[in-house]
Amino acid sequence: MEYRSADRTCGGWMRATREKQTITYAVTRDAKEGQSYERCRWVITANEQAPIWIRITSIKFPISNCLDDYVEIRDVGIVQECEHPGCALRQDQRKTVRECGVKGKGMAPFVSNTLAVQISTATQIVPDSAATLNIEYYLIDSCNRTVDARFLPSSRLTSPHFPRHYGHNHSCETTLQVDDKKRILLVFRFFDIEHPSTEYDEEGRLKMDCIHDYLEINDASKKKEEARKHCGMTIPHPFMSKGSIISLFLKSDESVVGDGYDVSYYTADAMDEKTLIFSTTSELQGAIQQPDYPGYTTSASYKWFIHPPAGHKCKFILEELDLNLRKGPDEKCGENEKLTLTLTLNDEKAESHLDSCNLSEEDKLPIEVVFSGELVVEFKSDAETENDGRGFRGTWTCEDYETDVI
Numbered sequence: 001m002e003y004r005s006a007d008r009t010c011g012g013w014m015r016a017t018r019e020k021q022t023i024t025y026a027v028t029r030d031a032k033e034g035q036s037y038e039r040c041r042w043v044i045t046a047n048e049q050a051p052i053w054i055r056i057t058s059i060k061f062p063i064s065n066c067l068d069d070y071v072e073i074r075d076v077g078i079v080q081e082c083e084h085p086g087c088a089l090r091q092d093q094r095k096t097v098r099e100c101g102v103k104g105k106g107m108a109p110f111v112s113n114t115l116a117v118q119i120s121t122a123t124q125i126v127p128d129s130a131a132t133l134n135i136e137y138y139l140i141d142s143c144n145r146t147v148d149a150r151f152l153p154s155s156r157l158t159s160p161h162f163p164r165h166y167g168h169n170h171s172c173e174t175t176l177q178v179d180d181k182k183r184i185l186l187v188f189r190f191f192d193i194e195h196p197s198t199e200y201d202e203e204g205r206l207k208m209d210c211i212h213d214y215l216e217i218n219d220a221s222k223k224k225e226e227a228r229k230h231c232g233m234t235i236p237h238p239f240m241s242k243g244s245i246i247s248l249f250l251k252s253d254e255s256v257v258g259d260g261y262d263v264s265y266y267t268a269d270a271m272d273e274k275t276l277i278f279s280t281t282s283e284l285q286g287a288i289q290q291p292d293y294p295g296y297t298t299s300a301s302y303k304w305f306i307h308p309p310a311g312h313k314c315k316f317i318l319e320e321l322d323l324n325l326r327k328g329p330d331e332k333c334g335e336n337e338k339l340t341l342t343l344t345l346n347d348e349k350a351e352s353h354l355d356s357c358n359l360s361e362e363d364k365l366p367i368e369v370v371f372s373g374e375l376v377v378e379f380k381s382d383a384e385t386e387n388d389g390r391g392f393r394g395t396w397t398c399e400d401y402e403t404d405v406i
């Protein structure tokens with residue numbers, strides 16, 4: 001990382017890159033003959049999908065009063081424009097901080113929640129006292145990152161630059177951590193990593209190895225050798241952590257790339273592995289599937305909540321439903337193995353029970369459910385195993401009402 005210094009400025013329009021850049025501001029009475037007050041405004045935008053890291057390295061404003069003399073850093077980007085997992089989900093998550101007086105190094109950095117930030121200053125110009133301000137900024141690495149899921153318990157992770165290609169020669173590690181007593185479920189919505197190499201072994205069996213590019217999922221509480229590498233275009237099965245820290249490691253070589261991955265993550269208490277209530281997600285797209293797919297344990301109960309931001313219309317698509325299977329034409333259906341979709345419609349709860357036994361001709365898959373309030377997806381299995389199937393899979397996408405109208 002190199003430093004590039006800028007001349008003293010009072011405002012401007014800048015683009016943040018991976019290279020660290022600085023803003024230097026200074027004003028003295030001599031420089032501003034006859035002027036007693038100065039206001040400046042800088043706007044920094046990201047040149048790619050990644051939040052902006054900003055730190056005030058020093059501030060020396062003559063009046064220690066954050067009302068009249070201050071520097072303010074504020075998120076001004078449009079929330080929907082940022083696809084990076086570090087960005088805000090709602091308008092009210094845009095951040096603002098204000099500093100004033102005299103402070104040196106050690107101030108906490110500001111990491112933006114959108115792709116644009118505005119820095120404003122207001123300072124009095126007093127005799128014999130120079131107002132100075134130094135700021136450094138750069139784009140955070142979208143490749144290696146730690147997501148503290150305590151603050152965003154259920155959300156979404158994507159490969160760098162998704163939905164565009166990930167790059168060549170990447171070694172990207174995304175670490176996800178939750179509270180000790182919680183567990184993380186990963187459900188892939190999309191997967192496209194360079195296909196595996198195929199060869200036949202001595203006994204003529206086809207071997208497929210992810211030797212070019214791969215995604216490796218590591219559970220910090222398990223041995224590294226247990227980690228599995230995924231590649232190709234087959235969507236990996238869901239992954240349920242044993243511990244509270246997992247990492248997704250994406251490795252790519254020097255040629256051929258795919259579109260990457262899009263994975264939903266959900267956090268749940270790990271009191272009882274058969275009963276999991278996942279934290280609400282507000283993502284505009286995602287996937288839901290039971291943790292042990294294909295298959296499930298007896299007497300399990302799993303619950304997910306999708307709560308889109310206000311002003312969005314969403315569509316949930318049930319792509320697979322394979323449970324509570326009838327053993328013969330005269331066999332009675334079980335009552336305790338089912339998928340329930342509950343949606344809030346004009347403050348009234350509408351409920352729909354679904355299982356393989358009760359699907360009518362019109363109910364053929366995929367089944368679509370449109371919602372704008374909250375959708376609750378609940379899966380329950382019974383104590384029998386003879387009626388077990390593969391389970392279920394659903395995905396959802398949301399659109400802005402406004403976009404829809406225009």
Ligand SMILES: [Ca+2]
Nearest residue numbers: 213253255256
């Ligand atoms: Ca490759």
Ligand SMILES: [Ca+2]
Nearest residue numbers: 382384385388
């Ligand atoms: Ca069963």
